[in-house]
Amino acid sequence: MRPLLELRNVTKCFGGLVAVNNVDLQIEPGRIASVIGPNGAGKTTIFNTITGIYRPDAGTIRFDGQNIAGKRPDQITAAGMCRTFQNIRLFHNMTVLENVLVGAHTQTPSTLWGAMLRTRSFQRAEEKARQEAIRLLRYVGLPAGLGDQLAKNLPYGQQRRIEIARALAANPKLILLDEPTAGMNPQETEAAIRLFRRLRDELGVTVVLIEHDMKVVMGISEYVTVIDYGQKIAEGTTAEVRKNQRVIEAYLGRSAPSEQGPVGEGS
Amino acid sequence: MSVARHSQLSPLQRLLQGTPGLWIVLAVAAGASYGFVQSPRSLPVRLLLIFSLLLIYFMPQKGWIKLLYGGGMLLIVLPYLGLFNPFLMELGFQIAAFATLAIGLNIVVGFAGLLDLGYVAFFAVGAYLWAFFGSQQLWHTDEAPGTFTIFATFPFPAWWFWIFLGVGVVGAAFTGVLLGFPVLRLRGDYLAIVTLGFGEVIRVMANNLDKPINLTNGPQGITPIQRPPIPSFFTSPEFLEQLGQLAGRPVGLNDLYGFFFYFMAVAILVLAIFLALRLDNSKLGRAWTAIREDDVAAVAMGVPLRRTKLAAFAIGASFSGAMGVLYAANRTFVSPETFSLTVSISILVMVILGGLGSIAGVVLGAAIVTMLNIDILQTLSLQLSSLRQGSGTIPLLGIPWASLPTQLDPARYQRLFFGLLLIVMMIFRPEGIIPSQRRRLELHEEPAQEPLAAQLEGELEPDHKLES
Ligand SMILES: Nc1ncnc2c1ncn2[C@@H]1O[C@H](COP(=O)(O)OP(=O)(O)OP(=O)(O)O)[C@@H](O)[C@H]1O
Numbered sequence: 001m002r003p004l005l006e007l008r009n010v011t012k013c014f015g016g017l018v019a020v021n022n023v024d025l026q027i028e029p030g031r032i033a034s035v036i037g038p039n040g041a042g043k044t045t046i047f048n049t050i051t052g053i054y055r056p057d058a059g060t061i062r063f064d065g066q067n068i069a070g071k072r073p074d075q076i077t078a079a080g081m082c083r084t085f086q087n088i089r090l091f092h093n094m095t096v097l098e099n100v101l102v103g104a105h106t107q108t109p110s111t112l113w114g115a116m117l118r119t120r121s122f123q124r125a126e127e128k129a130r131q132e133a134i135r136l137l138r139y140v141g142l143p144a145g146l147g148d149q150l151a152k153n154l155p156y157g158q159q160r161r162i163e164i165a166r167a168l169a170a171n172p173k174l175i176l177l178d179e180p181t182a183g184m185n186p187q188e189t190e191a192a193i194r195l196f197r198r199l200r201d202e203l204g205v206t207v208v209l210i211e212h213d214m215k216v217v218m219g220i221s222e223y224v225t226v227i228d229y230g231q232k233i234a235e236g237t238t239a240e241v242r243k244n245q246r247v248i249e250a251y252l253g254r255s256a257p258s259e260q261g262p263v264g265e266g267s
Numbered sequence: 268m269s270v271a272r273h274s275q276l277s278p279l280q281r282l283l284q285g286t287p288g289l290w291i292v293l294a295v296a297a298g299a300s301y302g303f304v305q306s307p308r309s310l311p312v313r314l315l316l317i318f319s320l321l322l323i324y325f326m327p328q329k330g331w332i333k334l335l336y337g338g339g340m341l342l343i344v345l346p347y348l349g350l351f352n353p354f355l356m357e358l359g360f361q362i363a364a365f366a367t368l369a370i371g372l373n374i375v376v377g378f379a380g381l382l383d384l385g386y387v388a389f390f391a392v393g394a395y396l397w398a399f400f401g402s403q404q405l406w407h408t409d410e411a412p413g414t415f416t417i418f419a420t421f422p423f424p425a426w427w428f429w430i431f432l433g434v435g436v437v438g439a440a441f442t443g444v445l446l447g448f449p450v451l452r453l454r455g456d457y458l459a460i461v462t463l464g465f466g467e468v469i470r471v472m473a474n475n476l477d478k479p480i481n482l483t484n485g486p487q488g489i490t491p492i493q494r495p496p497i498p499s500f501f502t503s504p505e506f507l508e509q510l511g512q513l514a515g516r517p518v519g520l521n522d523l524y525g526f527f528f529y530f531m532a533v534a535i536l537v538l539a540i541f542l543a544l545r546l547d548n549s550k551l552g553r554a555w556t557a558i559r560e561d562d563v564a565a566v567a568m569g570v571p572l573r574r575t576k577l578a579a580f581a582i583g584a585s586f587s588g589a590m591g592v593l594y595a596a597n598r599t600f601v602s603p604e605t606f607s608l609t610v611s612i613s614i615l616v617m618v619i620l621g622g623l624g625s626i627a628g629v630v631l632g633a634a635i636v637t638m639l640n641i642d643i644l645q646t647l648s649l650q651l652s653s654l655r656q657g658s659g660t661i662p663l664l665g666i667p668w669a670s671l672p673t674q675l676d677p678a679r680y681q682r683l684f685f686g687l688l689l690i691v692m693m694i695f696r697p698e699g700i701i702p703s704q705r706r707r708l709e710l711h712e713e714p715a716q717e718p719l720a721a722q723l724e725g726e727l728e729p730d731h732k733l734e735s
């Protein structure tokens with residue numbers, strides 16, 4: 001099968017630091033894949049490079065048949081890829097519903113003239129976007145009636161869910177989740193894992209997540225890529241990766257992974 | 268904006284509830300109007316008139332009642348009172364004009380969060396457009412300032428004013444995009460400094476474009492600029508006679524223009540308010556807020572930064588372009604002095620004083636600053652100087668008024684008053700007099716829970732590429 005996302009020899013440097021070093025990565029459509037690695041390995045930088053926040057210094061990135069390296073983030077989002085952030089980046093002083101509506105920016109066809117004249121098609125588009133946003137909020141498991149709250153006033157676990165709803169509003173084929181369970185308690189983590197599965201099973205969205213919590217990684221990933229010092233050091237199924245000598249070394253070298261709980265949070 | 272409305276009423280609003288409220292507001296407005304007819308030149312009466320408008324805004328009645336009251340005041344009562352003292356129309360014109368500018372700036376600064384210190388440049392573009400084409404400057408482009416004679420006719424007939432109202436909008440919007448392009452990559456302080464420079468560049472250009480081709484007539488400015496023709500019905504002697512009888516004084520063409528410009532400015536202001544409200548509550552408005560909140564997240568959600576920021580600059584500028592054309596016609600004279608940095612700052616003060624992002628607040632801010640600028644301080648100065656002419660002494664101190672140094676003239680302390688006003692505001696009410704719903708929640712409600720992992724990741728700085 002043609003991969004949905006394909007990175008070839010992608011490199012990203014910050015001054016002298018090679019944060020992502022010659023990484024190849026392939027994500028098959030319909031997969032739930034994980035990217036793992038110790039702190040500072042370059043996982044988030046890979047996400048930022050894929051989504052266009054950073055421009056790769058070398059290499060090509062193909063998504064859904066087109067080359068997206070060097071494109072603007074909003075173009076990449078419009079092409080069908082959306083993400084969440086490691087440190088939640090909701091629009092704090094907008095309501096929950098407005099946050100999701102911003103996520104639907106590429107999906108809402110309303111125009112400037114429509115907004116000024118309040119045309120029928122503008123009103124229809126706005127109403128449809130609202131309904132869809134409400135539906136998405138319910139889908140990610142947010143209690144009803146929170147739509148009018150300011151995003152910053154909600155507890156942390158719910159903010160993570162809103163971020164996922166906001167990303168889903170862009171109607172993505174691929175969703176990139178950067179440590180989506182960080183800071184969650186075990187019950188919340190369980191629920192989050194169920195949600196990720198549903199994204200794939202029910203919505204058909206391909207899911208890539210960065211995770212530190214080995215329980216999550218081993219629990220749902222069908223494919224794991226391990227990054228260390230900006231380089232890919234291993235990939236394969238969870239079982240393969242777990243046995244890989246370099247992976248064990250990479251983790252033992254700094255902070256040992258355990259199956260009991262999350263590792264490596266905080267820096 | 269769909270932020271839940273505060274259902275609580277302020278004490279003032281509780282007082283104005285129900286039928287008694289209707290009567291109270293009516294009584295205040297009628298009292299102010301009566302006072303005006305009795306003493307048309309009194310400053311307290313003018314303040315009372317403005318206060319009654321404010322009451323109408325605040326009264327908790329249904330929208331259409333407020334609209335009826337407000338419309339009645341603005342369109343019937345105030346023009347009627349203007350018959351007794353034409354300065355009222357001038358004051359109304361200036362307040363509406365600056366309120367429109369403030370609303371335009373509010374789109375850039377309040378909605379999109381792009382600090383623009385050169386906003387007056389767009390006003391200048393509109394004004395100079397009509398100044399150039401609405402005067403005889405077109406025939407003097409090869410002559411040095413001050414050397415030419417006045418012709419009997421103009422290159423464009425006066426009714427072209429109406430076309431140039433549109434040209435001013437387009438021209439200013441275009442200039443907004445022009446400014447927008449180079450500053451797209453900049454944020455915060457850097458943006459402020461570049462826009463400040465841009466404003467100055469436009470002013471300096473107006474100052475110096477009298478050679479090699481005389482486009483702006485340099486520091487002397489362009490005059491006379493045509494005013495749009497008034498329908499002959501209004502200028503007929505019978506009609507003027509009737510007005511004169513109402514007013515108890517002769518009414519001339521100049522008075523008619525006073526009314527005309529007042530109504531025009533109010534119409535443009537209402538249109539600006541209307542558009543700003545609609546834009547705020549649309550996809551574009553949400554995109555502006557999103558950029559202001561977090562531009563990295565916004566662009567990652569598919570908001571095109573470049574286009575959205577340019578739209579803010581262009582739309583914000585277009586309001587002041589139309590007002591510039593109107594202003595040039597009203598003054599029949601423009602010169603670079605009108606477009607100095609202090610005017611940009613004044614408009615910014617209106618926005619911040621009234622409430623960043625709040626349309627009602629911005630209009631109130633414009634009213635306060637304009638009143639201070641052209642009415643309150645001037646009136647105080649006048650009174651002081653008339654006291655100085657007399658032989659009285661300052662109470663308690665026993666010093667004769669006449670020996671009071673002219674340096675203490677209140678009108679000279681305009682900037683000081685603005686500064687003090689801003690400092691007081693920032694200490695006691697940083698969200699502005701009538702804050703936007705969003706800012707109120709932002710500044711006066713603590714987040715329920717600080718996001719745990721907010722500090723986990725280092726601050727994500729986008730590549731420069733992001734905004735190019
Ligand atoms: N904008 C930036 N400028 C300079 N260096 C950066 C920047 N962003 C990341 N880095 C560096 O690049 C390296 C990789 O960082 P990255 O955030 O990708 O790691 P990570 O694998 O996501 O780590 P964590 O598990 O802590 O989130 C780190 O050494 C980091 O300090």
Ligand SMILES: [Mg+2]
Nearest residue numbers: 043044086724
């Ligand atoms: Mg990271």
